[in-house]
Amino acid sequence: MLRKAGRAMTKENTAERVVRFLVKHAQCSDCDCPYHAEDVHVLAHRQERVWDLAAVCHNCYTMSLIRAVVRGQIALRELTLAEERHFEKLPPIDVDDVLDLSAFLTDFDGDFRGLFGKESEES
Numbered sequence: 001m002l003r004k005a006g007r008a009m010t011k012e013n014t015a016e017r018v019v020r021f022l023v024k025h026a027q028c029s030d031c032d033c034p035y036h037a038e039d040v041h042v043l044a045h046r047q048e049r050v051w052d053l054a055a056v057c058h059n060c061y062t063m064s065l066i067r068a069v070v071r072g073q074i075a076l077r078e079l080t081l082a083e084e085r086h087f088e089k090l091p092p093i094d095v096d097d098v099l100d101l102s103a104f105l106t107d108f109d110g111d112f113r114g115l116f117g118k119e120s121e122e123s
């Protein structure tokens, strides 16, 4: 009695679409190696629209944090100048940071509004 999951699969399908888009259109910023699907990990997403991903290059192990915005079509957004300046001042990510993030995400319910305040649009 195999039954295909229909509409319940929407979330997985969007995640797959985002990863597929990334694999097709992005590459490692350090060595220009294209990503494989298994290099890309979804860190968090807000509804079906905003996806935060980590891509770890299988060639040089450089990790990139990528935000994908789905608006009918998926767009990968580069950082703005202000965002770049902000991140330049921060120390490099180390193993402890990754472990902290992993622990945080384990308990995180996805409520970014509660986390950052209620500045985003109501829907």
Ligand SMILES: [Zn+2]
Residues within 6 Å of the ligand: 028, 029, 030, 031, 032, 033, 057, 058, 059, 060, 061, 062
């Ligand atoms: Zn690389």
